[in-house]
Amino acid sequence: MKLQLKLAIYNALSKALVVLAFGALMPFIVEKVVYNHIDQRLKARTSKVLRIIEKGGLNDIARESDCTFESYNILKEEFILIEPLSGMKDVKPTVITNEEWEIDGEKLNHRIIRQSFIYDNQIYSLQIGEGIDSLNKLKNTISKVALWATILTIIVSIFVDVGYARLLLRPLNEIVERKLKGTKDPVHFNDVPVETSTLEFQQLDISITELMQRIKAAFMTEKEFISNVSHELQTPISILKTRFENMLMDEKIDDDVADKLDDSIRKLNRMSKIIKSLLMISKIDNEQFLKNETVNIKALLQEIAEDFQEHLSTKNIRLYMQHLDEFEIQNANRTLLYTLFSNIITNAIKYNVENGQIDISATKQSNVFVVAIRDTGVGIAKENLTHIFDRFKKFNKSTEPSFGLGLAIVKTISDFHRLNLHVESEANKGTTFRVEFPIEPFT
Amino acid sequence: MNVLIVEDERSLSHEMEIYLTKQGLHCDVAFTGAKALEMMWVNSYDFVLLDIGLPDTNGFEILKEAKKNAIDSAFIVLTARSETDDKILGLDLGADDYLAKPFSLPELHARMQAILRRKHGLKVQIIDINGFMMDYQNRTLTFEDAPVVLTKKEFDLLHYLALHKGRVLSRSQLTEHIWGDVMDDDYDSNYIDVHVKNLRKKLAAHAPIEWFETVRGIGYRLNAQ
Structure with missing residues (x-):
């Protein structure tokens, strides 16, 4: 109230x-x-x-x-x-x-x-x-007159009170609306002081502004740190990669050396990708991404399917999207949701068999919207199922390929959007990923 | 063709210089923003390869300054920072393209070629690949006037190899070009083989293609016939 x-x-x-x-x-x-x-x-x-x-x-x-x-x-x-x-x-x-x-x-x-x-x-x-x-x-007449006069006075005074309270509380409302509710992220905090002559409101305004400025400073430091880490790590990789590429162009080198150079470039690419992934996770964890878009999930899935066509064809995998309900998620980040689904689909292709199949469905249920992505791949062993979203989890069997950071990113993005993730898998039958979007009762 | 490399990491600018020189381009190098601006006044460059993180200034400032003074070089922004905002900002300020570090040298070269095509506009450029005529603008390939129908990826693959005729392109370099950043080259590089196999089949239906060489198990090369 x-x-x-x-x-x-x-x-x-x-x-x-x-x-x-x-x-x-x-x-x-x-x-x-x-x-x-x-x-x-x-x-x-x-x-x-x-x-x-x-x-x-x-x-x-x-x-x-x-x-x-x-x-x-x-x-x-x-x-x-x-x-x-x-x-x-x-x-x-x-x-x-x-x-x-x-x-x-x-x-x-x-x-x-x-x-x-x-x-x-x-x-x-x-x-x-x-x-x-x-x-x-x-006596009765006087009583009545006095009573009515009192009631009238009180009614008038209630209106005056309400008006005055509104005037008095206007700065507080402004602080709540503009500075608290109106602030989506610390960078866009509006630090113009609220006009008020009430000392307590002035102090509240100053405290909130100072607090937000401290958060903003920490936020910017973190942002700069991530950016600098990226710079410090990607620059040497860049140097090595270009150097190896130049060496590889030399016709005089042995096949053996060429192989090693090529392999080194691949390793560098992998390293660079891991750094990008880690920084992405860190950026999401530190709320460096905005959630200010309304995303149509059906359209997004169709777009991703389109983008993956060539990729699918190399393994001759058929992608079915037979049941797609309409759903829009508000306060979301489209780029991140794209990454979430494309990482799951990448895995579905990566661990699928030749001529395999991928089924994507999107179903609106009473209080949840479910996107299910099912593949006909090698499946994930039961004991590993709980670990697939961990960062750099090593599995017991050395033959089983590492899942890298792709699914860790999936988990981070779904946490960021408050989505639920479920995985079911059966060895040599396939894996199903379910991404659940809670439906707000009033939207 | 004159190129100015603005990059404070000397090892990196050195490698870029070696590669681009081999591609027949003339390269100058500036290690600081001030030096870069000075060189842009004095010389006329077709390309400026601009690093964002310079010791004395921000690359974007150089870009702004250059655009203000109507320097008509093509700018490719290079950055190792992780900000997607950088990309948008760079393009907004009038950069022609953007490459995230670590980039691949043939990719850089291909981007430069693409800018040249764009800048010199409508003139239809036909690349002769040992008798196969490639029209990049219209994305068609013909052999003795008979059309060779390629998928988008096959076309891009052949074009990329043709751009670097006589030089080996590794699978990972080809993957990077065709798929961009989406793929994990650990497992995707053999996808390139699938595309190459299909491409070769389509080309070989028209003429022998010994010039399409598999090199050392690393990658592929188009040779002159």
């Missing part, structure tokens, strides 16, 4: 949590505020009523008979009730409660303050009530 997406999800979740908490607490907060407000008002009224009584006496406002007083406003939103408390000696503490109060047969919720006072040696109770049904409605 991308960092940017993770941040966005985290932001959204944490804010949703805030909304939930706020939504849950909101009614209580509003209620608290509202009651606080009413309580202040009730207390103020209580004091006012008590002041009036103190000034003018209770008789002014109370009824004669039982000294009680009742007053309701027209909407029954408020009332004041004063009544004497019989049998009470002490003044009770002031309390504020919510009660359902029946006024003229209509039950309404009220917040009521009860305070006792002494007048004329008699304890009275003063109750002032205020209807809270309308307040409860107000």
Whole structure:
């Protein structure tokens, strides 16, 4: 999951949590505020009523008979009730409660303050009530408005967050896309610094660039080394070869000497070829070959078969390619794949019998594409089968020819392309090489 | 025909000089890039055989410099480095051909002949091989106007031998020319015998070919009749 997406999800979740908490607490907060407000008002009224009584006496406002007083406003939103408390000696503490109060047969919720006072040696109770049904409605409205405002704010802030995160993470994305994913080989590494004011990204960019430059330096050193080894070894071979060729042109030399010179030239050719092969293996191992081509295997096999026609005819070997499925391998090196198949076919010709046969098939299966190359040659002894891809493996029987480096190169190239190699062989019947290309499920 | 050999390995330039002189070419040798450029100003060369790894400069620089100054010699780049990029670069810079070391001297000579044919273009060149007339451009061989049908390899083989008439070419030299680098000459040199056998059969159907000689079990030679 991308960092940017993770941040966005985290932001959204944490804010949703805030909304939930706020939504849950909101009614209580509003209620608290509202009651606080009413309580202040009730207390103020209580004091006012008590002041009036103190000034003018209770008789002014109370009824004669039982000294009680009742007053309701027209909407029954408020009332004041004063009544004497019989049998009470002490003044009770002031309390504020919510009660359902029946006024003229209509039950309404009220917040009521009860305070006792002494007048004329008699304890009275003063109750002032205020209807809270309308307040409860107000409370709900305020809660809703507050909740919606919060949700809206949070949605806006999520968008702002995502936008900002994108802006903030742009250098990181660029480092990943351009410097890591976009780098196929160290030589083509793009070392232009990523523009950013974020210190951590600057450091990351510098570290990656430095690392890649070190790899590039090592890569170039290796490349130069291989090139120099080639130069140092091929030059003396070149000198000897041309010298022997010149000597061989001399008509005066004995047949015996001529034979030896000719043989020496062949040995030099072999040496040169071994050096080339070793360097090729080394170059593949050191990733000096690019894998940036899409190769049509069917077309490649047909091309190789065409190139080998004359070679086949010298031993009168028939080459059959009856079943070739279409397949393209991506991120491959065509020259190397050509070498891979031509080395196998070279062996198939080399160890084949006169008038022999070679069958090449290419079959697409569910998750693998298989190229099978079967010959009717001498075959490979079972105990040697596991060693044929080794470099310079010597076989027990001295009569059996050495496989040289041809198959070692085959192995190196198939490892380089992550292919699987299988060999089956039966003495005097022939050998089958199977090269398996994994098919990526999504390509 | 003037040839400039630019090669710092003295033993190698010496052997090249011996061989090409025997082929009737006049050779000068330069061991450094600076010397080579100097000699190219002073003299006019048909061929410059240019080594890439020179002590004072890179052969490609010489090639660039020479092309910039409109030196019209044919350039054959010689290199012992293993880079295929070198080949592409050399040809891109205007070299006429490219040979990897270790090369074979008759192969070098054949490449030079091929360049000459290319440079002097359309003029049809007929090689007379003791009565067999070879037209390389059209890849035909006739004897007294009767066509002799050869495979591509047989034609190349006969042409290569005809180019070096009177000189022995060994099986490995012939293999190298016909197959290039693909083959392992350990086992392929007798393939040449198969081709030679077929070629001889086709030629002998028209005229006696004692001039097509097998030499010392090493190789083959076309002699003058």
